[in-house]
Amino acid sequence: MIARARSRLFAHLWLILGLIVVAFPIYYVFVASTHSLQTILRPPLPLLPGDQFLANYSEALFGGVGRIGGVGVGTLLLNSTIVALGIAIGKIIISLMSAYAIVFFRFPLRMVFFWIIFITLMLPVEVRILPTYKVMVDLNLIDTYAGLIVPLIASATATLLFRQFFMTIPNELLEAARIDGAGPWRFFKDILLPLSATNIAALFVILFIYGWTQYLWPLLMTNSNSMNTIVIALRKMISFADADTEWHLVMVTCILAIAPPILVVVLMQRWFVKGLVESEK
Amino acid sequence: MNRATFPHKFLPYLLLLPQLAITVVFFYWPAGQALRQSLLREDAFGLKTQFVGLSNFKRVLADPAYVNSITVTVVFSIATAFISMAVALLLAVQAEKVIRGKTFYRTLLIWPYAVAPAIAGMLWLFLFNPSFGTLAYPLRLMGLNWDPLLNGPQAMTMIIMAASWKQISYNFIFFVAGLQAIPRTLIEAAAIDGATARKRFWTIVFPLLAPTSFFLLVVNTVYALFDTFGIIHAVTGGGPGKTTETLVYKVYNDGFVNLILGDSAAQSVILMVIVIALTAIQFRYIERRVHYG
Amino acid sequence: MATISLKDVRKDYGRNPVIHGISLDVANREFIVIVGPSGCGKSTLLRMVAGLEEITSGTIEIDERVVNQLEPRERDIAMVFQNYALYPHMTVFENMAYGLKIAGKNRTEIAERVSSAANMLELGPYLTRKPRALSGGQRQRVAMGRALVRDPAAFLFDEPLSNLDAKLRVQMRLEIKALQREVGTTSLYVTHDQVEAMTLADRLVVMNGGRAEQIDTPMNVYLKPASVFVASFIGSPAMNIIEARVAAESRGVVVAGRTIDLDHLRLHLPAVGAPVLFGIRPEHIAVSETEKVDLLLTVSAVETLGADALAHCYFEGGKKGRDFVVRLPGTRTVRVGEHLPVVLDRAATHLFDPESKKRLN
Numbered sequence: 001m002i003a004r005a006r007s008r009l010f011a012h013l014w015l016i017l018g019l020i021v022v023a024f025p026i027y028y029v030f031v032a033s034t035h036s037l038q039t040i041l042r043p044p045l046p047l048l049p050g051d052q053f054l055a056n057y058s059e060a061l062f063g064g065v066g067r068i069g070g071v072g073v074g075t076l077l078l079n080s081t082i083v084a085l086g087i088a089i090g091k092i093i094i095s096l097m098s099a100y101a102i103v104f105f106r107f108p109l110r111m112v113f114f115w116i117i118f119i120t121l122m123l124p125v126e127v128r129i130l131p132t133y134k135v136m137v138d139l140n141l142i143d144t145y146a147g148l149i150v151p152l153i154a155s156a157t158a159t160l161l162f163r164q165f166f167m168t169i170p171n172e173l174l175e176a177a178r179i180d181g182a183g184p185w186r187f188f189k190d191i192l193l194p195l196s197a198t199n200i201a202a203l204f205v206i207l208f209i210y211g212w213t214q215y216l217w218p219l220l221m222t223n224s225n226s227m228n229t230i231v232i233a234l235r236k237m238i239s240f241a242d243a244d245t246e247w248h249l250v251m252v253t254c255i256l257a258i259a260p261p262i263l264v265v266v267l268m269q270r271w272f273v274k275g276l277v278e279s280e281k
Numbered sequence: 282m283n284r285a286t287f288p289h290k291f292l293p294y295l296l297l298l299p300q301l302a303i304t305v306v307f308f309y310w311p312a313g314q315a316l317r318q319s320l321l322r323e324d325a326f327g328l329k330t331q332f333v334g335l336s337n338f339k340r341v342l343a344d345p346a347y348v349n350s351i352t353v354t355v356v357f358s359i360a361t362a363f364i365s366m367a368v369a370l371l372l373a374v375q376a377e378k379v380i381r382g383k384t385f386y387r388t389l390l391i392w393p394y395a396v397a398p399a400i401a402g403m404l405w406l407f408l409f410n411p412s413f414g415t416l417a418y419p420l421r422l423m424g425l426n427w428d429p430l431l432n433g434p435q436a437m438t439m440i441i442m443a444a445s446w447k448q449i450s451y452n453f454i455f456f457v458a459g460l461q462a463i464p465r466t467l468i469e470a471a472a473i474d475g476a477t478a479r480k481r482f483w484t485i486v487f488p489l490l491a492p493t494s495f496f497l498l499v500v501n502t503v504y505a506l507f508d509t510f511g512i513i514h515a516v517t518g519g520g521p522g523k524t525t526e527t528l529v530y531k532v533y534n535d536g537f538v539n540l541i542l543g544d545s546a547a548q549s550v551i552l553m554v555i556v557i558a559l560t561a562i563q564f565r566y567i568e569r570r571v572h573y574g
Numbered sequence: 575m576a577t578i579s580l581k582d583v584r585k586d587y588g589r590n591p592v593i594h595g596i597s598l599d600v601a602n603r604e605f606i607v608i609v610g611p612s613g614c615g616k617s618t619l620l621r622m623v624a625g626l627e628e629i630t631s632g633t634i635e636i637d638e639r640v641v642n643q644l645e646p647r648e649r650d651i652a653m654v655f656q657n658y659a660l661y662p663h664m665t666v667f668e669n670m671a672y673g674l675k676i677a678g679k680n681r682t683e684i685a686e687r688v689s690s691a692a693n694m695l696e697l698g699p700y701l702t703r704k705p706r707a708l709s710g711g712q713r714q715r716v717a718m719g720r721a722l723v724r725d726p727a728a729f730l731f732d733e734p735l736s737n738l739d740a741k742l743r744v745q746m747r748l749e750i751k752a753l754q755r756e757v758g759t760t761s762l763y764v765t766h767d768q769v770e771a772m773t774l775a776d777r778l779v780v781m782n783g784g785r786a787e788q789i790d791t792p793m794n795v796y797l798k799p800a801s802v803f804v805a806s807f808i809g810s811p812a813m814n815i816i817e818a819r820v821a822a823e824s825r826g827v828v829v830a831g832r833t834i835d836l837d838h839l840r841l842h843l844p845a846v847g848a849p850v851l852f853g854i855r856p857e858h859i860a861v862s863e864t865e866k867v868d869l870l871l872t873v874s875a876v877e878t879l880g881a882d883a884l885a886h887c888y889f890e891g892g893k894k895g896r897d898f899v900v901r902l903p904g905t906r907t908v909r910v911g912e913h914l915p916v917v918l919d920r921a922a923t924h925l926f927d928p929e930s931k932k933r934l935n
Contacts, residue, residue, distance in 0.1 A: 007478060011378040015386045018372040022449055023389050025404040026396070028415070032407070044415045094300045101296035106286050113297050120308045122560050126507050126529045127553040130536040130545055131314030132307060154303035171285035172659035175626050180673035180720075181647035184287045190672070194663040213397035215511030216533070231397045235515045238403060251407075254400060261395035266388060273391075276451070277458050285626070 026258065033057070033251035040247045052248065060252040073253055076230040080212055081260070083148045083229055087211030088204050090153035096196070099162035100188060104174065121156040125217055133220050143227045148218055152211070158203055165199050166192070202275025205268045212261045230257040312553070318546035337547035346523060347531065347548070354506065354527040357441060361509070362501035365445040366494065369452030374482065376453075377460050387457070394450035398443075399511030405443040406516050429517075433524030436517045440525055443516065444509045451504075452497050459493035460486070499563045506555070528552060576637035576650075576727035576760055577602050578623065583632035585618055585784075592618055594784045595632065603758045605751075609771035610781035611807070617732055619781070620764045624730050625649050637727050647676075652721035653730040657737060658713045660705040660720075666692075667701040670719045691722040694753065711742045718750070722757070729754070731763040735770065747773060768808050772796070780804045797922075802851060802931040805924060811856050811884060811899050813924065818852040820844055827852050827925075830889040834868050834918065842925060842935040850934065853924035856884065856901040859916050867915040871898060873908050880904055887914060 032040055035050035060073050101107075102114050125132065132151065141147030169192070177187045193200075218229045228236070234257055237250050265272050322333040341347050376386050393401065408416045411428040420427040429435040463486060471481045510529050513519060519526035519534060526534070532552065536545035578600040585593035593615045600606050608616045621627040623634055625646035633640050641649045652673075660669050667688055674684045692698050695715040705713055714734065721729055734750070735743045751774055754761050765771055771778055772792045780788045780795060780803075788800035799805035799813070806812045818827040818834075824843045826835035829852055836843070844850060862868075871887035874897075885900045885908050900916060902908065925934040 008379055011375040012382070014375040015372060015379065015382075018368070018375070018449075019386065019389050021368070022393055022446070025401075025408060025446070026392060028408065029404055041413045044418050094303070097296040098300040101293035103284065104286050105289055105293035105296075107290070107293045110293070113301065116304060116309075117300060120304055122553065122557045123308050123312050124507055124556060126510070126532060127549045127556060128308070128311040128315050129532060129549065130542065131311035131318070133537075134314070135307065135311055150303060151307040154300050154308065159300065167284070170657060170659065172655040172657055173661065174285045174287075175621075175624075175646075176653070176655060176659035176661075176720075177672075178287075178626065179624060179646045179651065179653045180724075181676040182672075184289060184292055186676060187287075191661055191663075209395050213395075213400075213511075215397060215399045215514070219514070220537070231399055231511075234403065235399055238515075247407075247413075254403065258396050258400055261397075262392055265391060265395040269388060269391070273454055273458075276454055 026262075029251055029254050033248065033255050035248060037246060037248045040251070056248050056252050060249045060256070071225045071228065071233065073230070073256060075226060076228060076233045076253075077256060077260070079145075079227060080229040080231070080257070082145055083214065083218070084208050084211035084261075086145065086149035087152050087214075088207035090149060091155055091158050091207050092200055092203055094153055095155070095158035095162050096193075096200075099159050099166055100192070102159075103163055103166040104184070104187075117154075117159050118156050120154060125151075129216075129220070136221060141221070143222055143224045145227075147221045148214075148227070148229070149211075152214065152217060158207070161199065161203060162196070165196060169195065198271065198274070201268065202271040204275075205264055205272040206275045208264050209261045315546050315549040315553070318542055319550045321546075322543050333543070337543045338551070341544050341547045341551070344544075346526075349523055350526045350528050350531045353437075353523075353525060357437065357444070357509075357525070357527055358502050358505035360441045361444045361448065361505045362498060364441065365448035365501060366452050366497055368445070369449045370456050370490075370494075372449070373453050373456035373460055374486070376457060390453050391450045393447050394454075396447060397511060398447055398509055399515040401447040402440065402443045402512035402516040405439055405446065409439055431521050433521055436521060436525050440509070440512050440516055443512050444505060447512075448501060448504055452501070455493055455497055456490065459490050463489050496563070499559055503556075503559055506552075528555075577635075578728055578760060578762065579633075579635040579638075580619075580623070581633045581635075583619070583622060583634060584630045585615070585622060585627065586630045592784050593622070593630075596779075596781075596786045597632075598779060598786070598789060600760055600762070602760055605754055605761045605763065605774060605776045606779060607763045607765060607771040607775035607777075608779045608781060609765055609768060609807075612766055614781040615784040616764045616766075616779075616781045620730055620732055620762055623649075623728075623762060624651055624653050650727040651730055652724045652726040652728075653732065654717045654721050654734045656733040658705070658717040660713060660716055662705055665702050665704055666697060666708070666716050666719075669705065669716055670723050673720065673724050687723045687725070688719075691719045694722065694756075695719050710738050711746065714738060714742075714746055718753070722753075725759075727760065729759050729761040729763075731761065731765075733765055734763075736765070736767070743770075750774065768810065772808070778808075780807060782807070798933065799853075799924065800933050802853075802926050805853050805926070809855055811901070813853045813855045814859075814898050815851050815853040815924075815926070816898070817928070818850055820846050820848050820850060822846055830869065832869055834923075836920065836923060836925075838920065839923070839925060839935050844927075844934070849928050851926040851928050851931075853926060854918050855922060856899040858919040858922035859900045860919070861900075861902065861906070862915040862917045864917075866917055868918045869898075869916050871900065871914040871916060873910050873912045873914060875910060876908055878904070883908065885914065 028045070031047065031049050032045060033056055034053040035045065036052050039045065039050060098117060102110060136142055136147050136151070141150075173191065174187065177191055182190065213231065214229065215231060218232050222228050222232065225233070230253065234250070234253050237253065238245055319337055320332060320334060321330045322337065323330045372390060376383060376390075379386070396404070406414075406429075408414050409427070409429060411417050411430060417427050426432070427435065429439045467485055467489075468481055471485050476484065506527070507529055509527070510533065513525055513527060513530050517525040519530050528548065529552065532545055532548045535541045535548065580596055580598040582595045582597055583593060584591065584595050596619060598606070608619060610616045618627055622629050623636075625641065625644060629642050633642055635641065636649055636651065661672065664672065670688045670691060671684045674687060688701070689698070692701055695718060697712070697715055697719055700708060700712060705716065708716065717734065731750075735746050738746060747770055763774060775792050777790060778788070778792050778795050779786050782803045788795055788804045795804060795808050799808060802815060806815060816829055818829045820843050821828045821833045824840055824846055825837065826833055827843075827850060834852075869889065871889060873885050873887050875886040877884040877886070882904045883902045883906065885902055887898045887900060889898065900914065908914065926932065927934055
């Protein structure tokens, strides 16, 4: 028993060390966001938050018109929220639809369509980057929400996840519903959707984060600063060579850029872990 | 057992239409274009194009810059996958041992998953910024000439750290799930057989985690190949020199910055082959897992 | 309330026929049980009536209306499934009400019908529970209730009791029978359990290999099985069926060297010397108390069941492997190796054609 208690003590030590490595950078950015620019530029930075919290955050949120290419942090957060929600919700809807078609109907070319969707797994943006960009230009989708969202909502992963879940629904449930008089729409709405609720919640967390953390795609799709997501805008704010970078505001923006997805992960932790583990099966 | 279905002629096509439309317009058509362009050569003004067969590929593969970026990618991927998996495994094993504070540790350890790679890069650059980074400061005090913006190996070290840091959460979650799937009776049996804790880990736990580890290896490789674009773009921009220019970064750079269409397309196609190979490996593995329960 | 009529109904999966033309007329209020071994096509037949499987050829009428092309919901039927198929996210009330809701019934009518069905099935206290909070028997009742509230033309049951334990099965069997009597709804019931089949049915359909071997009342099926298959499938332990030859002058048959005279069957016997299959149930064999002995048996094993005992025997001078079962009163003790002289109940003998396996008498 003594050995076990000691091994637990060591486990705690390791975990605390791990926590420091994992959480420290985020904590430290938060600390930096509460100090003045002068304090930040004079290392080492104190380990505890300073007294500039209100000043920095209100300046970034309300006073900082013209800070990031003339666009306030509010707009950037709104853009990121629209893109993340659009991608998450859009992806869930079209994946539910196609998985429903593939699992609960029999029709010519069914497997062909399944493979067409499946193979998109092997075509990430990076391998078709220039031609996709050209398509977006031709369709006038640069600097639009549609351009930021629509191309990212087709994915095999979500479709495969729903397909896998739908296949576990017992045949008799569908047959009972048919005998009760339910057609495809009622079965979907009254039975399949309520049963998929946890899967949808799990996937939502994953996809929200996926949408929020997009980088390459919004980088290509936006020219106008007012369409930037907060991640892209943050990148544009920073210039390490340039002494004019207002680091205290950068830190505030940084916190604002990582807080929403972290909040989603922490608040929906149970679904998040489930979604992550299952979507990769 | 046959799947029970609805008899309906048009509805399924209607349901599939949105996804298929997006897939064709934004996936297949551009991928086809990439394939086509990789076989063509445009003149300087974009007026004439001509079929050149595989010569784009030949040139790309013979280009020292491309060979360099392959090396960079391999070093970066291996280091990132190894570090993030090793740290995650260590933490997952410890998290299984403790009784109190389990949820607390877990909640805090999964944070970085929610951080965009580009921001992860910026966080680390902020900490290790040569002029005022708080963690660069002690390095300088120790007499190290720390400047990741000018020193190639240091830049590489920094993006590897940032990329690994971000991926620890993901690997941690999967290792915890993998550890929980190991039957306790096996470990207890080993304990009764007299195996020490260390021996139990290396002879029982670690081999049983092999499927999880292998799966994570593939996922981490894909991550290091593609998702870390943000880190590199935000932190080093492929520099200094070309010391951190990975394959994906080079495709972007040649296509959008240097505007060499044929080369960029050929690189895209090479990447496509790599992805297909990785996906195939991943699915073969999944099939195995299905068979062996 | 309705009649159901099947006319030469066939089903092929691709080129593979699974139902070879079955015709059946079900009278109003009748309880028909379709019984057979697994894979005989009984469930497929039921699902064709339900509209869950397409019909390759033939016609199915419900209430004198051809339903071949109709959706299940247009057929006015209700079905009870083997695994109950309750909607896991709905309460008992919602499960039972769902069909009525889709049919567009108003709230008060739904509430009335559900509560009256719930009363009948003693489900009143459970209406707000989800299926996972119910026992197997209760779930089974909810599934029945769901069928009941619809007040359909016909009930279709697909092995509804096979997921229950033995005791509950007997209880639910009686309840189903009582319920069907009470509401009088025409019913088709599929099972592989012959006891269930015998006890529930007004008439039985015994199926084998996609064919209806016999359609008759349970007693007739027992007393006059139409084929070797039916003879050995219905009745437990199974009927003894032995290869025999027609005796000289057609007096009877020769079994294991002994002539069993069957004068009353003379007209049904084929030519002298021809092979026949001779059948007799274990309960129609008695130990001889007199000089008259039909067969001499040797006991190879005894199963004591309490009320009676089963003696597994072989023929005198025969091979040990051939099992010939005799049902004895529980009071009679027999030992392994004992010789049993037996007499057969002439009225309960069966003759089958060895080629067609059909009944001769």
